[in-house]
Amino acid sequence: xxxxxxxxxxxxxxxxxxxxxxxxxxxxxxxxxxxxxxxxxxxxxxxxxxxxxxxxxxxxxxxxxxxxxxxxxxxxxxxxxxxxxxxxxxxxxxxxxxxxxxxxxxxxxxxxxxxxxxxxxxxxxxxxxxxxxxxxxxxxxxxxxxxxxxxxxxxxxxxxxxxxxxxxxxxxxxxxxxxxxxxxxxxxxxxxxxxxxxxxxxxxxxxx
Ligand code: TZP
Ligand code: MG
Numbered sequence: 001x002x003x004x005x006x007x008x009x010x011x012x013x014x015x016x017x018x019x020x021x022x023x024x025x026x027x028x029x030x031x032x033x034x035x036x037x038x039x040x041x042x043x044x045x046x047x048x049x050x051x052x053x054x055x056x057x058x059x060x061x062x063x064x065x066x067x068x069x070x071x072x073x074x075x076x077x078x079x080x081x082x083x084x085x086x087x088x089x090x091x092x093x094x095x096x097x098x099x100x101x102x103x104x105x106x107x108x109x110x111x112x113x114x115x116x117x118x119x120x121x122x123x124x125x126x127x128x129x130x131x132x133x134x135x136x137x138x139x140x141x142x143x144x145x146x147x148x149x150x151x152x153x154x155x156x157x158x159x160x161x162x163x164x165x166x167x168x169x170x171x172x173x174x175x176x177x178x179x180x181x182x183x184x185x186x187x188x189x190x191x192x193x194x195x196x197x198x199x200x201x202x203x204x205x206x207x208x
Contacts, residue, residue, distance in 0.1 A: 003062070003100070003122050003155040004176035005031035006197055010052075011133065011185040012039060019051065021190045026059040028194035030184075031177070034081055036066035049075045064102060069095050079121065084111075089118040102157075107140025112152050120154060124179060127160020128170075133181045134160070145173040164200035171201055 008030040010022070014037075026033065033056050035049050049065065053075045056063040064079045065072040069087055072080045079100025080092055092101055102122045103115035112123045127134070128142040137160060148156060155176035162170070163183050170178060178201055187193035 002176065003032065004157075005029070006194060006201070007032040007034065007157055007159075007177050007179040008184055009034045009036050009066070009159070009179055009181045011181050012037060014048070015185070018185075019055065021185060022052065023055055023059075024190040025184050025194050026056065026061055028191045029198050030061065030194055032062040032064060034064040034066055034179070035071075035077075036081075038067075042068075042071070045071055046074055049077070053077065062100065064100065072096065072099070081124075089115060089120060093119050104159075106138060107144050109144055109148065109151055112148070112156075116152055116154055122155040122157060122176070123152060124157040124159050126158045126162075126179075128158060129161030129163075129166050131161040131182070142169075142173075145170075145175070149174065162197075164196045167197055167200035168203075171203060177201075 006029060008025050033052065035052050037045055049071055053063050062078045064081050065077045066081045067086050069080055069092055079102065080096055081102040082092055083104030089103060100121045102124060103120040105112040105115060105123045105125055107125060115123055125144060127137050127139055131137055157177045157179050158170050158175055159179035162178050162180050167178055183197060184190050184193045
């Protein structure tokens with residue numbers, strides 16, 4: 001199965017309705033969940049990741065861990081997502097020979113091409129739109145996506161400030177998927193938020 005669709009990334013801090021919102025989003029059509037947590041210690045992350053992994057597998061979706069290769073191994077996640085400040089891709093691949101490894105490429109085709117040649121299973125680009133969820137994020141020129149399919153043959157995702165309005169814009173680049181935090185976790189109704197995003201990204205109603 002190729003990776004794609006709505007890729008949900010977990011927020012910080014974790015709100016009291018976090019699992020409820022996550023479950024609603026999984027039921028409504030999210031295909032991949034990434035557990036991303038920069039502040040908790042290993043034991044709390046392990047507890048959260050274990051709970052999330054059983055939720056994700058109940059709905060037969062993919063579970064990815066951000067940055068932390070030991071956590072990915074501990075919970076037997078489907079994969080790991082890394083970027084320039086994390087374990088090098090070649091080392092991650094040695095530790096996780098059969099798992100999905102995703103790589104952040106920011107706004108750089110060169111980084112994406114290199115990650116692909118080192119065995120990344122998917123790459124993500126962005127932010128192209130302003131985001132409050134990642135304080136140190138830059139903002140990149142969406143033009144990088146224009147001819148990206150000529151160079152990148154693994155699944156391509158966009159991330160950062162994505163909502164239904166700009167998901168419509170992203171649709172024209174024929175990407176495999178889009179990653180979101182706040183559009184879903186800050187919404188009043190996660191089911192509706194996911195459905196609106198799918199409708200915008202695919203251009204049709206999603207039939208569950
Ligand atoms: N990496 C680049 S932007 C971003 C991450 C983790 C945050 C995306 O969150 P949001 O709320 O969908 O903009
Ligand atoms: Mg990282």
